[in-house]
Amino acid sequence: MSALLQVKDLKRHYEVHIPEGLFGRKASLKAVDGVSFAIEKGRTLGLVGESGCGKSTTAKLVLGLIPATAGTVEFAGTRVTARHDAQWRAMRRRMQMIYQDPLGALDRRLPVITQIAEPFEIHHPEMPAAERTERSALLMESVGLRPDMAMRYPHELSGGQRQRVVIARALALDPDLLVCDEPVSALDVSIQAQVLNLLDDLRERTGFAALFISHDLKVVRQMSDQVAVMYLGRIVESGLPEEVFRHPQHPYTKALVSAIPTPARRGKRERIVLEGDPPSPVDVPSGCSFHTRCPIAQASCRTVAPQLIESGGHAVACHLVNAGAAPAVQAAE
Amino acid sequence: MVQYLLMKIFRALVTVTLIVSAAFVVLRLSGDPAIIILGPEAPPEAFEAFRRNWGLDQPIWVQYFKYFAAVFQGDLGNSMRDGRSALVVVGERIPLTLAITLPALFIKLAIGLPAGVMAALYRNTWVDRLIMMLSVAGFTVPSFVLGLVLAMIFAVWLGWLPSGGSDTWAHAVLPTVTMGLVGAAVIARFTRSAMLEVLGQPYIRTASAKGLLWRDVVRSHALPNAAIPTLTIIGFLVGSLVAGAVVVESVFSWPGVGRLLVNAVANRDLAVVQVILLLVGLTMVGANLAVDILYGIVDPRLRIKRLQAGS
Amino acid sequence: MTIDTTPGLEPASPAHASGSVFTSKSRVGAFFEAWPPLVLIALFWIGLIAVVVVGAKWIAPYDFMALDLRARLIPPVFMGGSWLHPLGTDELGRDVLSRLIVSIRISMVIAFLSTLIAAIVGVSLGFLAAYFRGRVEQVILMLIDAQAAMPFMIIALAVLAFLGSSLFLFTVLMGFYGWERIARISRGLAISANERGYATAVRDLGATPFRIYSRHILPNIASTLIVSLTLNFPEVILLESGLSFLGLGVQPPMTSLGNMVGYGRDYIQSAPWIMLAPSAAIVVTTLSISILGDWMRDKFDPTLD
Numbered sequence: 006m007s008a009l010l011q012v013k014d015l016k017r018h019y020e021v022h023i024p025e026g027l028f029g030r031k032a033s034l035k036a037v038d039g040v041s042f043a044i045e046k047g048r049t050l051g052l053v054g055e056s057g058c059g060k061s062t063t064a065k066l067v068l069g070l071i072p073a074t075a076g077t078v079e080f081a082g083t084r085v086t087a088r089h090d091a092q093w094r095a096m097r098r099r100m101q102m103i104y105q106d107p108l109g110a111l112d113r114r115l116p117v118i119t120q121i122a123e124p125f126e127i128h129h130p131e132m133p134a135a136e137r138t139e140r141s142a143l144l145m146e147s148v149g150l151r152p153d154m155a156m157r158y159p160h161e162l163s164g165g166q167r168q169r170v171v172i173a174r175a176l177a178l179d180p181d182l183l184v185c186d187e188p189v190s191a192l193d194v195s196i197q198a199q200v201l202n203l204l205d206d207l208r209e210r211t212g213f214a215a216l217f218i219s220h221d222l223k224v225v226r227q228m229s230d231q232v233a234v235m236y237l238g239r240i241v242e243s244g245l246p247e248e249v250f251r252h253p254q255h256p257y258t259k260a261l262v263s264a265i266p267t268p269a270r271r272g273k274r275e276r277i278v279l280e281g282d283p284p285s286p287v288d289v290p291s292g293c294s295f296h297t298r299c300p301i302a303q304a305s306c307r308t309v310a311p312q313l314i315e316s317g318g319h320a321v322a323c324h325l326v327n328a329g330a331a332p333a334v335q336a337a338e
Numbered sequence: 339m340v341q342y343l344l345m346k347i348f349r350a351l352v353t354v355t356l357i358v359s360a361a362f363v364v365l366r367l368s369g370d371p372a373i374i375i376l377g378p379e380a381p382p383e384a385f386e387a388f389r390r391n392w393g394l395d396q397p398i399w400v401q402y403f404k405y406f407a408a409v410f411q412g413d414l415g416n417s418m419r420d421g422r423s424a425l426v427v428v429g430e431r432i433p434l435t436l437a438i439t440l441p442a443l444f445i446k447l448a449i450g451l452p453a454g455v456m457a458a459l460y461r462n463t464w465v466d467r468l469i470m471m472l473s474v475a476g477f478t479v480p481s482f483v484l485g486l487v488l489a490m491i492f493a494v495w496l497g498w499l500p501s502g503g504s505d506t507w508a509h510a511v512l513p514t515v516t517m518g519l520v521g522a523a524v525i526a527r528f529t530r531s532a533m534l535e536v537l538g539q540p541y542i543r544t545a546s547a548k549g550l551l552w553r554d555v556v557r558s559h560a561l562p563n564a565a566i567p568t569l570t571i572i573g574f575l576v577g578s579l580v581a582g583a584v585v586v587e588s589v590f591s592w593p594g595v596g597r598l599l600v601n602a603v604a605n606r607d608l609a610v611v612q613v614i615l616l617l618v619g620l621t622m623v624g625a626n627l628a629v630d631i632l633y634g635i636v637d638p639r640l641r642i643k644r645l646q647a648g649s
Numbered sequence: 650m651t652i653d654t655t656p657g658l659e660p661a662s663p664a665h666a667s668g669s670v671f672t673s674k675s676r677v678g679a680f681f682e683a684w685p686p687l688v689l690i691a692l693f694w695i696g697l698i699a700v701v702v703v704g705a706k707w708i709a710p711y712d713f714m715a716l717d718l719r720a721r722l723i724p725p726v727f728m729g730g731s732w733l734h735p736l737g738t739d740e741l742g743r744d745v746l747s748r749l750i751v752s753i754r755i756s757m758v759i760a761f762l763s764t765l766i767a768a769i770v771g772v773s774l775g776f777l778a779a780y781f782r783g784r785v786e787q788v789i790l791m792l793i794d795a796q797a798a799m800p801f802m803i804i805a806l807a808v809l810a811f812l813g814s815s816l817f818l819f820t821v822l823m824g825f826y827g828w829e830r831i832a833r834i835s836r837g838l839a840i841s842a843n844e845r846g847y848a849t850a851v852r853d854l855g856a857t858p859f860r861i862y863s864r865h866i867l868p869n870i871a872s873t874l875i876v877s878l879t880l881n882f883p884e885v886i887l888l889e890s891g892l893s894f895l896g897l898g899v900q901p902p903m904t905s906l907g908n909m910v911g912y913g914r915d916y917i918q919s920a921p922w923i924m925l926a927p928s929a930a931i932v933v934t935t936l937s938i939s940i941l942g943d944w945m946r947d948k949f950d951p952t953l954d
């Protein structure tokens with residue numbers, strides 16, 4: 006069976022002008038630089054990484070919100086393009102998005118029930134108004150909103166309630182794929198768990214597949230069937246959440262995992278502190294893009310970019326790991 | 339700097355081309371000038387001759403290019419009414435218009451600039467309220483009403499000044515004052531908001547926190563910065579000298595370009611209207627260009643931006 | 650009076666008395682804070698004008714074209730005239746009040762329709778520029794710049810010269826006054842709305858551009874647009890009355906405010922009321938609408954939210 010979503014070697018580069026020297030120079034910002042993954046029907050892929058690593062750009066590329074520089078996205082066998090024509094609009098019925106900032110994603114001049122009903126108005130204009138209202142009310146109930154909130158405006162709701170409205174609207178048409186871009190990072194910690202549980206719950210009930218993006222490893226671990234770690238526009242490690250987070254292979258993943266504050270493990274594991282900031286995506290280092298911050302980098306890491314190599318469902322892009330802990334100096338040519 | 343200037347000059351030329359083309363299009367849209375000028379009852383031979391004379395029998399694009407060539411050679415046709423060159427007809431009125439609009443410009447600046455600065459410095463006091471009230475009045479009282487009221491007071495009741503004509507310098511007083519007062523209101527309002535904007539900036543607070551006398555802060559920090567946006571509106575006023583004179587010249591029967599325009603429109607003397615249209619367009623474009631160049635000299639931020647962008 | 654600062658306390662009777670006076674005073678104060686007297690007066694005048702516009706036929710005491718040669722140049726009631734003609738009569742014995750009422754109606758209707766045209770043209774072009782960006786936007790911006798660079802009075806005169814004047818054409822022409830400002834504002838607001846997320850979110854739901862702009866962006870920027878249209882309105886009145894004053898706008902036997910001033914100026918010496926009545930109507934009306942517009946702008950300033 007072919008995957009619901011198939012992403013192949015996706016790239017998104019931006020032309021930027023750098024004020025430098027006499028005339029400045031043109032450079033390309035590699036926000037996403039060769040990302041491939043697949044999501045099966047009803048499964049969830051979690052995408053983690055620091056801010057600026059290209060997670061959100063990947064989300065937008067997957068949905069065809071912005072055009073890709075190279076590579077392909079296939080959804081249920083159909084190419085996803087960024088031409089916003091009738092076909093693209095019709096495809097929205099099957100792929101939806103949840104945003105980081107629910108207040109920004111809602112129209113502050115319309116009551117929330119109207120906004121939840123909007124997908125019906127757009128895609129089923131023939132649906133009678135009564136049925137629309139009824140189905141919207143059901144949706145509100147299923148995301149845990151009280152009926153008396155129907156006529157409220159977004160600014161009259163709390164952050165968590167607003168995100169529930171956005172979720173209800175996204176799920177109105179039973180999409181096959183839901184892209185969640187940092188869906189809880191703008192919410193209070195106490196609310197985060199509720200919204201995550203709701204998403205988990207809804208996924209079990211309706212069976213949508215999801216691309217779940219977050220910088221928070223714990224959140225991704227809770228939500229995902231499969232995880233991928235991104236660094237500077239590339240996937241550096243992927244596999245089952247248990248595998249990746251219990252036995253991280255890539256030095257970058259190791260550093261991320263060691264940074265999770267877990268009182269139970271205190272003292273058992275040494276915390277790896279990465280030095281410096283991630284390099285600018287305009288000046289991606291040659292070879293392995295992580296070598297500037299890698300505690301165990303070798304000479305070869307500076308010149309040859311490592312491939313993502315899978316073994317037993319766990320893929321890593323690191324010379325040292327893939328060569329079996331032995332430095333692959335010979336590969337430098 | 340050269341690049342900046344060239345770009346501005348290029349844009350000015352584009353605007354001039356647009357204005358000339360618009361004049362041509364509207365001219366062609368307005369129906370057959372032969373019928374308008376000769377009347378529908380004229381003999382057919384007269385139509386033929388007229389069309390040949392004005393080149394109306396040629397294809398439209400030929401007419402367009404000929405029109406352009408003629409305009410750039412300064413050949414703008416003859417007044418369709420009295421047969422003299424339209425350029426001459428308009429040209430002989432220009433000094434009369436300048437005779438009232440230039441002193442009026444002086445009044446606008448002499449009243450408007452200090453009033454605007456005062457209003458901003460004494461914000462929310464009675465000084466500010468009074469000045470703004472007068473300024474709003476200046477905005478909402480049409481110049482013909484102000485002109486007629488002034489004429490009623492100083493010409494009809496007091497008998498100090500003549501109410502119309504152009505025989506002596508006394509005739510120029512009322513039109514000049516009318517235009518000056520209306521324009522002063524505009525300048526005062528813009529100067530005030532430009533000053534307020536500048537006074538709210540952090541560097542003004544820094545300057546006064548440094549212990550500089552407020553007087554010196556205003557003189558050496560606030561005024562030069564407020565001058566920059568004010569320049570734009572002054573440029574617009576210089577460019578629209580003729581436009582501003584249209585109504586006032588008519589009120590006081592002052593035989594300048596404005597009144598000529600009104601008469602030409604009423605008589606549908608298209609050649610004269612066209613010359614005035616181009617005249618106004620060119621002054622506007624020229625004034626804008628001058629303001630842009632002054633900007634480049636006055637505004638250090640623009641200089642830096644140019645260095646970053648152009649170097 | 651310090652007691653008022655602790656409203657949670659059980660009010661003792663004298664304190665209670667002073668407290669109630671204090672609150673009622675502040676309530677009056679709050680009312681005038683929200684509705685400054687000048688704005689109330691302006692609103693009252695605008696209401697009066699609206700009544701005149703709607704009910705001109707019934708309010709006007711005489712037919713505005715009815716001649717009465719025996720009653721020529723009668724001064725208004727406060728200059729020694731009679732209540733038969735409260736604002737006097739003109740050189741042909743026509744009732745000035747009746748003419749004024751009809752003039753107000755015509756001037757206001759022209760200004761209203763013109764502002765409506767400016768709004769439609771401006772919003773459409775502004776939205777088109779915001780939607781297409783790129784070359785379409787450049788062309789629209791160039792048009793906006795060209796329009797802003799020419800004094801509209803000159804453009805209007807040129808068009809009138811070329812096309813002649815009819816009431817319909819004149820209204821349409823006035824409708825092109827101010828469109829460039831509205832277009833600039835709509836474009837800016839639409840672009841920032843697109844960046845704010847709600848418009849993008851609706852697009853991601855699969856909404857058509859038409860739906861996004863008409864159902865979401867337009868209502869969201871409506872308050873700012875209404876304020877700028879309100880400020881455009883008096884300027885159209887001034888422009889219309891200026892052109893009509895020059896004899897190039899509304900043509901007799903129709904009458905408008907500027908038109909009346911233009912004819913009245915010949916009698917500035919013998920019968921100044923013919924000219925003063927419409928002049929006052931123009932000034933008070935434009936002033937009222939400007940005051941209202943400025944007040945609305947301060948109150949609903951879009952930069953505040």
